[in-house]
Amino acid sequence: MSLLEVRGLSVRFRAAHAVRGVDLDVGAGECLALVGESGSGKSVTARALLGLLPPTAEIAGRAVFDGIDLQITSGRRSPVVGSRLTTVFQDPMRALNPVLRIGDQITEVLRLHAGMSRAAARVRAEELLAAVGMADPGRRLRAYPHELSGGMRQRVCIAIAIACRPALVLADEPTTALDVTVQRQILDLVDELRRASGMAMVLITHDLAVVAGRADRVAVMRAGEIVESGPTRDVFTAPRHPYTAALLDAVPRIDGPRAAAVVEGSAVEGVR
């Protein structure tokens, strides 16, 4: 049985039909990449599962996580969100509270979801910072987000996401705001954490090169629908949908042909 099973997910914002009948399955410990352009509905899909969409969104469909119905149409956030099912956002500066020390932001999660005492949460927070590769974690707990580099901020966000040993992390463009060198560090870190803990992951990105060699399966979204899905290697070497092939051709290459191919038009316009 899948860890996460999504059936017939649809999301509408007034006239815009952002997600149209999406089915997804994520097995325990599996890494699924959800790829597509801006406006393809990949972030809206994740937000619907997490209960983070505004009340104006009309949601239909069903999502079962670890045997629990997430009740995504209820407008309420499931209690597993934040502990067993967590997320990492694109922009770590906006994901963190700028006026709270990062130690307080990590211990908040532990106290709220794991019911830890202040002292125990502090010890665990320090362990978490060490686990995400922060040097001198004891001192870093007292830092504010603005005192950290972008890469370190994203490490803090990852520490918060894994604080309660989640079964699944939804990472929405976790490295898009970062430099390539830091991107590689963060992707390597996530791989390492996944291997160590066996957690599953949905990695949302527009950059196919990011998921190559890291995701087990890929689902390609366009205009609110999944147009192709399958094992990463198969989809990359023999894409069946012309849109997947076009996306692959648009990736700037460090090997192979120099100039990337141009995809005419955009997914966003397809929706309108």
Added chain:
Amino acid sequence: MTEPALRIEHLTVRYPLGGRRFAHAVTDVSLTVAPGEIVGLVGESGCGKSSVARSVMALRRPDAGRVLIGGVDVTALRGAALRRARRDFQMVFQDPRSSLNPHRTVRQILTEGLAIQRVPRPWDDQVDDVLRAVGLDPATYADRRPRQLSGGQCQRVAIARAVLLRPRLLVCDEPVSALDTTVSAQVLDLLRDVRDRYGVAILFIAHDLAVVRGLCDRVAVMYLGRICETGAVDEVLARPRHPYTRALLDAVPRLDGAVPAGEALRGDPASNVDPPSGCRFHPRCAYASPRCAAEEPVLAGEDEAVACHHPLAPVKAG
């Protein structure tokens, strides 16, 4: 020899932090861009590449060194003379939406530069031509405002605004990092097209070597305020000699999923307030020797050069 579109000579930029402390953003950087050439300036956040751009655009006076655009030292210009000279060098910013005035229509945005430069009217034909050149139909888009455009279309407008005055030099500071790969490919294609059509030189600032590889003729790699390697794109990216260039290359994710041989670059760059002694890269470098901590390597030459005591491949004999 023809005058280069841009010649940066021994540029140094430092920001005062109070007391006697300074952030040494750019230290002794020299670089030339020939007419119609596209040169990539790459490095991580905080390496000083945007400070170079700001000095080239005469937005900040350098602490030392000169910037010559078409042979004119723009760092010596003031007031009206500087404003007239600005015609020759235009900029495209990273975030296409925030670099366009949200209250104005595309036509108003484009004509503002013409008004400032006192270009005689009528302007409509010029505006329509440049919009067509960047792939936007004037009848559809000229009267729209930025919020009615996609990110890629906004960047097209920003490029149209930059080339409308027929500058010698376009400075593009991470123009595609905020865009999707598909839209990014379109914008890069447009920049090549604009170079071919107008013969404009481009200083292209980026952190992604894969993007630089597809667009640029030459590349200069910056680390902590200094250029550590420069040369033809094909040469530098195929046979990097500086360990930092190698590390940057290894960081680029590959479509075949192959994991690069090298270790991921550890940690963040050192602080530019108190840069490391000797070679600024030595604390993160796998090949560092005692000499690297003691002696700063010199970037010999401007066309093909590496500033490293232990370059990865033998330096070609001159």
